Each structure stands twice: as structure tokens, then as C-alpha cells.
Amino acid sequence: MAAELSLPAEEAADGGSQQIRDALREAIVERRLAPGTKLSEADVGKLFKVSRTLVRGALQALSYEGLVKVERNRGAFVAYPSPEEAREIFAARRQIEPGIVTAAARNAAPSDIVRLRHLLAEEQRLTGQRGRDARRAEIKASGDFHLTLAAIAGNSIMERFMDELVARSSLVIALYGQSTASSCGHREHEEIAAALETGDAEKACRLMLHHIDHIETDLDLRPKNGIDLREALAI
């Protein structure tokens, strides 16, 4: 019933709850777990061979970043963002990302540019491939571009905000994206990186805003009513 969830067995210094959180998060962001999927505490616990206590902690954590919706006495579900939420997510990105790229343009060291270039190359490579796994990896790489920008910008708080927004965007695209093409225009990422390389913050900013617009334009934020039905039964 539950999708396959690899447990990487990589132990961090923090509690085992963190590992569950990370595994679930990755599965959600990479869209292996569909929005609306129920995450039963007992089931997840059995998968990871831990008690419900730890699972609860992980689910609660994920609910704080909006990836999981917990309903009292009903359980946890992979978030199923409404069109309204989707709009808010992208509105938030439009408010936040210009500041990020501006700061990134100011801070970027040559090594940062290299890092970005590597990401873009990887993304490019994956674009050429076929198959579900390649698509997943591409989704991840595409998100990582934005997250790397946030890291370069050098404000860990903003970075965390972006983390949440990118993850939730992935859910939204999974639900409302219509173009068969990749999640994000890869070409636009390249242009942004180029602007950053030349230190042209203003241009990078503008490109980023266009980029976000393009992503959102590709969404079909419904009149669909099939969604509501499904939401009613799944959530």
C-alpha cells in the first residue's frame, strides 16, 4: 500500500526521527508519494522499524513545513495544496527570490559559480534521459538550483524559507503542472546563472521573476472539480 521508501541507514548525530523525516520528505518532494496519500503512523513505523513515537515526530515536523497535513484524530496525509495555496506559494517566491538572487549576485565567489554550473550540467544531462528515475532526479536538480542560490545568498533563515517553498512548489507542480516538459525551464536557469556570473544583479532579478512566472503559467489552477472530489475522499 505504501510506496517503496528506502531507508539510507546513514546515521546522523541527531535522533532517528530525523532520518524518517528526511526519507519521507525526499519521497514527497520527488513525488514518489502522491499528494493525499495517507501516512499511517503504524505503517510508517513498521517500514522503518521504529515506534510510532518517532514517526509522529517526523510527521509533525513535516507538517510544519507544509508537506504533510495532520488532522486531529484522523491522521497524516501528504499535503494536497489547494489552488489558493499554490498561488500563495508562488506569490511568496516572487517576493523572496528577487532578494535572494540580489544577495547571491553580491556574495557569489568563483567556487559558487562552479557549483551552479555543475548543477546545471547535471540538470541538462538528465533532461536528455528518459524514465521515471531520470525525471525524479531532474525535479530534484531543478529545485536544487534555487536552493543553491539561497545558500550562496548566505542567509540561513532565508535558505530555510526557500527550502520550504521549493518543496511545496514540487507538490503543486505534481498536482497542477500540465506541460509534459520538465518542471522548470532549464534554459532559464542557465540565463540566471550567466547573469550572476557577470554580477548583473538587476538582470538576474528580472530573469528570476520571469522564470517564476513561467512556472506558474504552466500550472492549470483549475476550474477542475475532479480535484475537489478527490480531496473530499482522500483528505
Next chain:
Amino acid sequence: MAAELSLPAEEAADGGSQQIRDALREAIVERRLAPGTKLSEADVGKLFKVSRTLVRGALQALSYEGLVKVERNRGAFVAYPSPEEAREIFAARRQIEPGIVTAAARNAAPSDIVRLRHLLAEEQRLTGQRGRDARRAEIKASGDFHLTLAAIAGNSIMERFMDELVARSSLVIALYGQSTASSCGHREHEEIAAALETGDAEKACRLMLHHIDHIETDLDLRPKNGIDLREALAI
């Protein structure tokens, strides 16, 4: 040992953990709980007459918004933001709040302006009073001004981000604020509200940035070494 924590007994629809979280949050933001204070699970549990389970949930939640620091096998402490963190918090606010006021200027209905005016009046009233309680209430009112702006802006995600930033700012001011005067220049809030009332988004934006600058200028972000010492022993 622990400061007095009122439990308002107001039951929300959500779990009892939420009430503990809210009570602790309020105590931290209003500076009744000093940064660095240890929050023992057993002690807090006894205060609220609940098991450690719920307390843990609350503490974990607070750690997600940066108000509490949880160290593995050591326990939870009221966050003790470093000067570096303080700078990041205000940098984030400078990146976020202009967008908020711009959106607020666009969205503000007359009733919103009324709400802001009420807040300002309350703030004004409290400024005139003396005593710790008045000071606490003033801190809260000052923060509420910024939060209300975020609410008016109409993006619940940005609102949550601001929630976190305002709360953490309160901690920073508690630690590094030096002016005996109130936390925030009250006068500046009034000017921002006035700009909003006339729909002058550009002006409101500019005033907000100045306002944030003023708050940060009032901080003494150390060469102090007493802080490090205290941090070493308390955290």
C-alpha cells in the same frame, strides 16, 4: 526556578500540546523567559500537568521556529541568538517586509486601517505607562503591528514567516537592545500606517526599511565577551 507561566485553560480544537506551545511561545516573546533558560521536560510537564510527551511536542515545535534550541541528550533551552543570527534575522526582515507593506498597501481595506489604528492607539497608551507588565504589553503590541501588516498583505505563508521573524526579533532585542526606550520606535509605526492609508506603497516601503534599520541600530551586537561566557555556561 521556572518563571510563572499562566495556562489560560482556553481549549482549542487541537491537541493540548498546542496550548503548551502557545503559552511557552508567549512567555518567550514577552521576555518572561530569559534566553538561555533551560526548559526541562519534566518541569514544564508538571507546570501544565501533562506528560512529557506533550511537552516534547511543544518544545520541538518551538525549535522549528527558532525560539527554542534543543540539544540532543541535553535538553531544550530558550534560544540565545548569536550576533550572527541576529544579523540574519534583520537581513531577512529587510528582504521580506518591503514586499509585505507593498502588498498590504495594495490590499488594505478601510477596516484594516481601523485595525492598525487601534493597535497604534494601544501601543501609544502603553508607552505612557510604567512597569514590567506595561512594557511586556508594549513589546507585544509593537510586534503585532508588523504581524497585522503581514495579515493584511494576505499571504498566509508570508504571514507565518513574519511570525517567526518577529518572535525571534524579540529575543534579539532582549539580548542586545540597549536603548531603555521601547522596543520599536512607535512614531515610525504611525508614519507607516499613514503612508498605507494614503495608499503610498513606495513611501511605506521606504519607511519600513528605515524602521528596521533603526531597530537594528539600537542593538549592541557585541564585541562584548561577557556574552560568550554566559553563552558557554547557559547554553
Next chain:
DNA sequence: CGTGCAAATATTGTATACAATAGCCTGCAA
């Protein structure tokens, strides 16, 4: 055949019990 109630089942909410780790205190030796 459909509807509504009721017991049964399953799942979550909370508390408690047990395990593991950290910090402290005592006592001994140099």
C-alpha cells in the same frame, strides 16, 4: 434495496515505563 443505528475494529492521542546518555559528586591518591 436502501437507510440508519450499533457494535466492532482500527487509528490516533496521551501517559507511563524502560533504556541510554550526560553531568555531578564523592573519594582517593599524588
Next chain:
DNA sequence: TTGCAGGCTATTGTATACAATATTTGCACG
């Protein structure tokens, strides 16, 4: 007196047990 060693206590980490709440199933009745 100082420094270290060892166990001792206190606190957190995790698992389990019990309680409360939803959901489902089955049956009776219209």
C-alpha cells in the same frame, strides 16, 4: 589542595500500554 576515577543521579530518547476518537461492518427495519 588539586586532579582524576568511578559510580550515582538526573534528564533525555525510545518504546510500549492504555484511553479516546473515528471508521467500518453488519444487521434490523422501513
